[in-house]
Amino acid sequence: MTAFLDRIGIDLPIIQAPMAGVQGSALAVAVSNCGGLGSLPCAMLTGAQIRAEVAAIRAATSKPFNVNFFCHTPPEPDAVREAAWLAALLPYYEELEVDPSTIPTGPGRAPFTSEVADLLEEIRPPVVSFHFGLPSDELLARVKATGAFVLSSATTVEEAVWLEARGADAVIAQGVEAGGHRGMFLTEDISTQVGTMALVSQAVDAVKVPVIAAGGIADHRGVRAALGLGAAAVQIGTAYLLCPEATTSRVHRAALRGAGARDTVLTRLFSGRPARGIVNRLIREIGAMNEVAPEFPLASLALAPLRSKAESLGFGDFSPLWSGENASGCAEIPAAELTRRLAGVGSKQIASA
Amino acid sequence: MTAFLDRIGIDLPIIQAPMAGVQGSALAVAVSNCGGLGSLPCAMLTGAQIRAEVAAIRAATSKPFNVNFFCHTPPEPDAVREAAWLAALLPYYEELEVDPSTIPTGPGRAPFTSEVADLLEEIRPPVVSFHFGLPSDELLARVKATGAFVLSSATTVEEAVWLEARGADAVIAQGVEAGGHRGMFLTEDISTQVGTMALVSQAVDAVKVPVIAAGGIADHRGVRAALGLGAAAVQIGTAYLLCPEATTSRVHRAALRGAGARDTVLTRLFSGRPARGIVNRLIREIGAMNEVAPEFPLASLALAPLRSKAESLGFGDFSPLWSGENASGCAEIPAAELTRRLAGVGSKQIASA
DSSP: OHHHHHHHTOSSSEEEOOOTTSOOHHHHHHHHHTTSBEEEEOTTOOHHHHHHHHHHHHHHOOSOEEEEEEOOOOOOOOHHHHHHHHHHHHHHHHHHTOOGGGOOOSOSSOBOOHHHHHHHHHHOOSEEEEESSOOOHHHHHHHHHTTOEEEEEESSHHHHHHHHHTTOSEEEEEOTTOOEEOOOOSOOOGGGOOOHHHHHHHHHHHOSSOEEEESSOOSHHHHHHHHHTTOSEEEEOGGGTTSTTSOOOHHHHHHHHSGGGGOEEEEOTTTSSOEEEEOOHHHHHHOTTOTTSOSTTTHHHHHHHHHHHHHHTTOOTTSOOBOOSOOTTOOSSOHHHHHHHHHTOOHHHHHHO | OHHHHHHHTOSSSEEEOOOTTTOOHHHHHHHHHTTSBEEEEOTTOOHHHHHHHHHHHHHHOOSOEEEEEEOOOOOOOOHHHHHHHHHHHHHHHHHHTOOGGGOOOSOSSOBOOHHHHHHHHHHOOSEEEEESSOOOHHHHHHHHHTTOEEEEEESSHHHHHHHHHTTOSEEEEEOTTOOEEOOOOSOOOGGGOOOHHHHHHHHHHHOSSOEEEESSOOSHHHHHHHHHTTOSEEEEOGGGTTSTTSOOOHHHHHHHHSGGGGOEEEEOTTTSSOEEEEOOHHHHHHOTTOTTSOSTTTHHHHHHHHHHHHHHTTOOTTSOOBOOSOOTTOOSSOHHHHHHHHHTOOHHHHHHO
């Protein structure tokens, strides 16, 4: 563990998970400044936005931070499938009196490209993490040549071995408990997705690079357990969602605080790829894994106007309410305090030290 | 943890999971004798067999042991559904040249009844565990009046709370990683089943009785992690399946040793209830959760002759190859040695003590 922390230059074995859509530089700064590794999700940002957010991080901390990218292959547009999705959603458009012509176009979530590699060569972030595998060998080589430490998520032992063989400097073992998008990339079958308890030690045995545990870790007990399994650090997302530095929406915050936060499910409705979120009306009525939603990331487009209207009325019925299976660690406290609690360096320990 | 171990009178925080069909008294004796809690699965035994097996345990150890029962409600026979199941299996009967008239009748797995309570009043086992909830209040009161310590499995926080409220003395938090039958009883929806990492600490927070962690725990790292989450002990099944004291079949042992042991899935094909096993031909061709298999425990009947014939030919194509998501702890060593390794009291520690 210590070797890994020294290598990336952090004091606490806590990586704040990059969470596109619910956080920006403020959360990353807070976590990095207190000794963990803050992360900036970049998949929904333009180059100019990435540049501005990284500048904001560097203006507020001299500590290491992580920038995160998706490396999916953008799908071919499929007019028939997109029409079917819109047809499935049309009753909701009518109910909410939303005009379907307001559906946005464009990718929504952009993959890692040569232009992004250009940008990384310019801004040289200390840590770069990927979701959905790794970019091409050529692009990855360019990222590594900047000196960045490279992370990616594995959801199975096979994926961990694949990532190590292709050059990841450490592997995030993402157990099925984790919130948000599954990092799965060697399979599309969600029945292959294993629990954190089963995945971490098997991944530790299968690869030589450090393994970071993710999924179901909500408090210091979970951190201690993950390190006990052999992880070099943990990556935690859900617990940060109620922090003031997160930009989590009002409906999402309400869902996380409610008793229903225990009812999460893997769903492909919101983006086209399986991701874990709190069960809401859309999931209940259409079915979490219904193939009517088009390929990633296109499914999100036709939902956007519905989501926007419903949220303005105070409903999260059409919003992705991302959460892991253990939201018990969510606390409305500054991210630095949460990070210290997770690491077990609370005020008590400090006082007695 | 210590209070729990003292209460049931064991030295090591290891409960050997009761595994109907793959073990009898020999495995229970070996584990109890070395300081863990051995378990005898009784769901597939007659009263006379239970009496004989408990006598065998008592002849071989003076230590505490656990007897395990199912408490499902037997289904109404459904001739239409059973005929559909047979029709789905008929091509396999033809391929293997098996006569469908050899299909056995009878329940296969019996629920806990008044007659079993009579038996427990006679044999007075120190620990009694249940799967699929608890028996009726009246029957449970009779079991508790014998002085037995009562355990049952919870697969969600709600089930843990339910079990405590109805009188369980401790709750086994069975994470989704676990092999064999899910203990789920408040829901039939497998998407509600959460990982061990997420379940254990939330269950610990939700109930006052001790929580025992199960699922994905294969070695001392896993035991340490589970205790770190707040568990009072662990329950481990899969790791014992290759021990000489287990009666695991040849095809099952081969599957556990193979690379395919990583591919497990929840399936209802073998019994009618979701249970985790290694993917084999039947699962691949019919579909793990296909509703064509009748209600628990009836699905097993029409499979029995196929399974028997295939096993005699060396194939596990129709056998339930129960395994959790982490078979890496399986070792062909005596159960006592495995138990000590799991608990971290190996020969080294003993030598240096």
